[in-house]
Amino acid sequence: MIDPVQPPRRKNPLLRTRLPASPPRPRSRTSHGFTRAAAEGRFVLQRCEACGAFAYPAREACPACLSAGLSFVDAPRRGVLLAETTARVPSDVYFRERAPWRIGLVKMDCGPTMVAHLHADCVEGAPIVMSFQLDKSGQAVAFARPEEETPNMADDRQWREMTADPKFRRVLVTNGRSVIGQEAVAALKAAGAKTVFVGVAEPWRPFAGEQLLRGQQGIEVVTLDVSDEKSAADLAADIGGKVDILVNTTEYVRPGGLLDRRGTSIARDEIDQAYLGFINLAQAFGPAMRMRGADGVSSSAAWVNILSVHALANWPAFGAYSASQAACLSLSHCLRAELRPGGVKVMNLFTGPVDTEWFQTVPPPKVAPRAVAQAIVSALRGGLEEIYVGDVAEEIRQRLAANPKALERELDK
Amino acid sequence: MQSKNLLELAGAISSGAVRVVDLTFTLSPDFPVIVLPPEFGQAAPVRIQEISRYDGRGPAWYWNNVTFGEHTGTHFDAPIHWFTGKDLPNNSVDSMPAKDMIAPACVIDCSAGAAQDPDFLLTVPLVEAWEAKHGRIPERNWVLLRTDWSKKGWRDYSNLRDDGAHTPGPNPAVMKWLVEERGIIGFGTETIGTDAGQAGHFEPPYPAHHFLHGAGRYGLQCLCNLDQLPATGAVIVASPLKIQNGSGSPLRVIALVSAN
Numbered sequence: 001m002i003d004p005v006q007p008p009r010r011k012n013p014l015l016r017t018r019l020p021a022s023p024p025r026p027r028s029r030t031s032h033g034f035t036r037a038a039a040e041g042r043f044v045l046q047r048c049e050a051c052g053a054f055a056y057p058a059r060e061a062c063p064a065c066l067s068a069g070l071s072f073v074d075a076p077r078r079g080v081l082l083a084e085t086t087a088r089v090p091s092d093v094y095f096r097e098r099a100p101w102r103i104g105l106v107k108m109d110c111g112p113t114m115v116a117h118l119h120a121d122c123v124e125g126a127p128i129v130m131s132f133q134l135d136k137s138g139q140a141v142a143f144a145r146p147e148e149e150t151p152n153m154a155d156d157r158q159w160r161e162m163t164a165d166p167k168f169r170r171v172l173v174t175n176g177r178s179v180i181g182q183e184a185v186a187a188l189k190a191a192g193a194k195t196v197f198v199g200v201a202e203p204w205r206p207f208a209g210e211q212l213l214r215g216q217q218g219i220e221v222v223t224l225d226v227s228d229e230k231s232a233a234d235l236a237a238d239i240g241g242k243v244d245i246l247v248n249t250t251e252y253v254r255p256g257g258l259l260d261r262r263g264t265s266i267a268r269d270e271i272d273q274a275y276l277g278f279i280n281l282a283q284a285f286g287p288a289m290r291m292r293g294a295d296g297v298s299s300s301a302a303w304v305n306i307l308s309v310h311a312l313a314n315w316p317a318f319g320a321y322s323a324s325q326a327a328c329l330s331l332s333h334c335l336r337a338e339l340r341p342g343g344v345k346v347m348n349l350f351t352g353p354v355d356t357e358w359f360q361t362v363p364p365p366k367v368a369p370r371a372v373a374q375a376i377v378s379a380l381r382g383g384l385e386e387i388y389v390g391d392v393a394e395e396i397r398q399r400l401a402a403n404p405k406a407l408e409r410e411l412d413k
Numbered sequence: 414m415q416s417k418n419l420l421e422l423a424g425a426i427s428s429g430a431v432r433v434v435d436l437t438f439t440l441s442p443d444f445p446v447i448v449l450p451p452e453f454g455q456a457a458p459v460r461i462q463e464i465s466r467y468d469g470r471g472p473a474w475y476w477n478n479v480t481f482g483e484h485t486g487t488h489f490d491a492p493i494h495w496f497t498g499k500d501l502p503n504n505s506v507d508s509m510p511a512k513d514m515i516a517p518a519c520v521i522d523c524s525a526g527a528a529q530d531p532d533f534l535l536t537v538p539l540v541e542a543w544e545a546k547h548g549r550i551p552e553r554n555w556v557l558l559r560t561d562w563s564k565k566g567w568r569d570y571s572n573l574r575d576d577g578a579h580t581p582g583p584n585p586a587v588m589k590w591l592v593e594e595r596g597i598i599g600f601g602t603e604t605i606g607t608d609a610g611q612a613g614h615f616e617p618p619y620p621a622h623h624f625l626h627g628a629g630r631y632g633l634q635c636l637c638n639l640d641q642l643p644a645t646g647a648v649i650v651a652s653p654l655k656i657q658n659g660s661g662s663p664l665r666v667i668a669l670v671s672a673n
């Protein structure tokens with residue numbers, strides 16, 4: 001049994017904040033099959049198309065029959081911990097700073113034996129559940145947890161290195177005027193966030209749900225207009241060093257594509273809010289987050305974007321909006337690379353139409369704002385990178401993978 | 414007028430015998446803008462983006478790129494802004510006569526009434542009562558409505574509720590009367606528009622815009638420091654940016670006031 005993680009004390013201002021170190025990065029191209037799965041929270045192994053044997057680590061040929069036909073498929077997660085060891089003085093800087101560090105040898109029920117990071121409650125001879133997690137380098141690593149839930153399970157020290165659990169962390173939700181923003185605040189608070197800062201642009205404008213935010217314990221309403229460079233910089237000057245998780249709930253949805261709109265003013269607003277807003281936030285908050293990636297229990301941990309799944313494939317009915325989302329998706333990959341040295345994860349939640357005002361005339365299925373909020377929390381707890389929320393998002397993903405040209409035609413209706 | 418009088422004016426400004434009162438709010442990103450239903454086009458708010466600040470982007474100089482809508486901050490409305498003035502000659506900020514940019518002002522103090530009622534309306538009887546005290550409003554004068562609204566915090570300043578903004582302004586009759594019977598050059602307010610917050614429900618809607626611009630007159634809004642002006646005798650300098658075919662512009666509005 002592990003002790004519950006304690007709320008961090010105030011920092012000793014006489015001590016230097018330790019800079020983040022990264023675990024080893026190199027991987028073969030093939031083993032990024034695991035990275036892809038870990039990003040989505042799936043567990044895959046290579047399986048031989050000829051003889052059906054599972055293989056691990058990533059290989060170019062089947063170790064059983066030498067066939068080259070190995071493909072990554074969803075695999076059973078269960079195994080038994082054969083042996084464990086504790087590295088006390090590792091030579092790698094990242095692990096040395098975090099020693100002692102437990103690893104073990106796991107015999108998977110489906111065949112292969114895997115070296116994995118261990119949850120503290122894993123004991124030799126007992127069944128475990130395996131997952132691939134993204135470590136602080138953003139690379140997939142095998143992680144074994146006990147099969148049964150144990151007390152304070154999510155508080156395990158090694159597990160927290162793989163995740164961005166909001167517990168005791170301070171979160172900035174950038175737009176509290178939207179329903180998604182307000183649901184995110186509630187969900188993060190319920191998940192144990194110490195403080196949720198909520199950005200409100202143009203505070204002179206009243207908005208629905210305002211009373212849910214103001215005067216609430218652990219919720220601080222702050223002035224933030226992401227489209228205004230100075231507003232983002234001013235807020236970062238105040239709280240930039242206290243934002244452990246940033247949830248970008250910027251929401252600017254307008255219907256229309258190119259020919260039925262006149263001029264560029266709506267498109268400009270879309271770009272100002274979504275794309276330039278992203279840049280303003282990144283420039284204001286990114287550097288401190290990257291620097292604080294190893295700052296104790298409440299280290300900076302994650303940046304969450306909520307994107308339309310139509311960032312992946314343009315939906316002409318909301319064509320210009322889709323394009324603004326595609327721009328943000330591209331930018332998120334840049335941010336991921338730039339935050340990586342700090343071990344800060346960049347998570348993208350893809351949603352179909354959400355059940356909000358600007359999708360009023362779009363027929364169901366639509367994603368409930370609360371489902372988006374819950375997905376944010378579970379993504380943080382699981383340390384994921386790509387999350388598809390709701391049926392539409394999942395379906396678009398699958399159809400895009402199957403035939404992008406077909407999807408393009410199908411979205412034109 | 415002899416040139417020595419002009420030089421006397423310059424000397425009086427320099428010596429302080431003529432006071433210069435700044436009636437302008439700072440043009441800043443957080444200043445409230447007019448709120449229209451979201452399905453309409455929106456005024457872009459003020460945005461200030463640093464080009465360089467004595468740094469790698471420009472080691473010895475500081476400058477910004479600035480963007481804003483024509484109707485943001487303390488701003489000027491030209492006749493072309495409203496449909497009633499769309500076909501008038503010289504109806505835009507670049508074509509309007511430069512001499513219209515300097516004119517005397519009558520300041521009507523309604524601060525007590527506005528403090529009582531956010532929907533306070535200026536009426537003909539109120540102006541007549543003002544005239545009984547200060548004399549008839551001369552032609553080609555600005556009429557400035559003092560409400561002390563500019564002293565409020567932004568939320569009270571815009572005062573938006575679920576049935577729209579509640580801010581003071583003129584009623585339709587007084588606007589028609591000021592334009593047609595008094596021949597004013599324009600009408601100025603401390604609030605976000607020349608019209609009252611609820612003026613969309615008036616007949617005609619937005620009477621200040623309707624009557625002023627229909628007669629080729631001007632509007633000024635988001636003014637401040639009107640409490641530093643005398644009821645009569647101040648001279649307003651209001652020269653908007655010369656935007657091609659512009660419907661208005663943010664501007665610096667100053668008033669010249671005799672110090673004694």
